[in-house]
Amino acid sequence: MSETAFIITIDTEGDNLWSQPRVITTHNARFLPRFQSLCERFGFRPVYLTNYEMAMCDVFLEFGRDVSARRAGEIGMHLHAWNSPPILPLSDDDFRYQPYLTEYPDAVMREKIRFMTELLRERFGESPVSHKAGRLGFDGRYAAMLLEHGYRVDCSVAPGIDWSGKRGAPGGGGGPDYRGFPERAYFLRPRDIAAPAASGLLEVPNTIETSRLFLRAPWLYRPPIIRGIANRISPRRSWLSPAENGLRGLRRAVRGARARGVGYLQLTLHSSELMPGGSPSFPTAAAIERLYGNLEIIFEELSTWCTGMTLSEFHARMIAPAPAPARTPITVGAAA
Numbered sequence: 001m002s003e004t005a006f007i008i009t010i011d012t013e014g015d016n017l018w019s020q021p022r023v024i025t026t027h028n029a030r031f032l033p034r035f036q037s038l039c040e041r042f043g044f045r046p047v048y049l050t051n052y053e054m055a056m057c058d059v060f061l062e063f064g065r066d067v068s069a070r071r072a073g074e075i076g077m078h079l080h081a082w083n084s085p086p087i088l089p090l091s092d093d094d095f096r097y098q099p100y101l102t103e104y105p106d107a108v109m110r111e112k113i114r115f116m117t118e119l120l121r122e123r124f125g126e127s128p129v130s131h132k133a134g135r136l137g138f139d140g141r142y143a144a145m146l147l148e149h150g151y152r153v154d155c156s157v158a159p160g161i162d163w164s165g166k167r168g169a170p171g172g173g174g175g176p177d178y179r180g181f182p183e184r185a186y187f188l189r190p191r192d193i194a195a196p197a198a199s200g201l202l203e204v205p206n207t208i209e210t211s212r213l214f215l216r217a218p219w220l221y222r223p224p225i226i227r228g229i230a231n232r233i234s235p236r237r238s239w240l241s242p243a244e245n246g247l248r249g250l251r252r253a254v255r256g257a258r259a260r261g262v263g264y265l266q267l268t269l270h271s272s273e274l275m276p277g278g279s280p281s282f283p284t285a286a287a288i289e290r291l292y293g294n295l296e297i298i299f300e301e302l303s304t305w306c307t308g309m310t311l312s313e314f315h316a317r318m319i320a321p322a323p324a325p326a327r328t329p330i331t332v333g334a335a336a
Contacts, residue, residue: 006306044308049078076130100137130311209256
């Protein structure tokens, strides 16, 4: 069996949240069985990181319970702070600004995490142990609160990406800066979530390959005119996400990670990206068919050298004791 894990994480949330809807719909839940069937054909088990509106959606509830009961996937938690109870407005229009959970007072953060954890347990019959932060807004306080509520693994870190310019609540701190964070899985310290620890919350960073050209000559990517040429020759980063990359970019991410000898790859999607018009990335039925064509090609390639795992299964691998070295048998015999 391959030592390289392939993890699929799905931000399971309402339809086209990029449009900042006032009324959030969940029609994309009806499009998930096709994706699940594709994953099962290749032996992969997705992690459905579920937010409030999807947890309350009966169509997704039936689907998620079935996937969980058959151990064909995993239900985890994904928290969008602006519409996840208890509601505490941070601005005059939170649906427009979509504040990060880390911009709320500690007591509100803790209560929102508690509410979502209990809701998922009640709806799906199991306590969630895997998590991804809404809008990837994560910090040490958040990590410590996840541990308090029984979470074992997080996948919010996007190594090399600076989200500080992605604003949330007016006057808030904005998104996190993940430059300088580890690219490989590590147990994190809540006091410094970029620092590896011996145990605690396992961080499984997103798979993002940085180009060799950028590493050798980062100055090429600064002037706008030259940057465009450099990105056509060698894109600065290739995220293992179909919304961020077409087939060529996905292959770059996969093959770059394999060349580095990684212990896992993580492909990321939003549930709404599997529905025509559910996202800006895949607005039509034809775009969805191209997405599935690309996924089929990538899954076929990965199935030859990766083993499908959920986040909790990968956590179990990471905490498993190393096998004891084989002992050389000693032969007892007469002296020459």
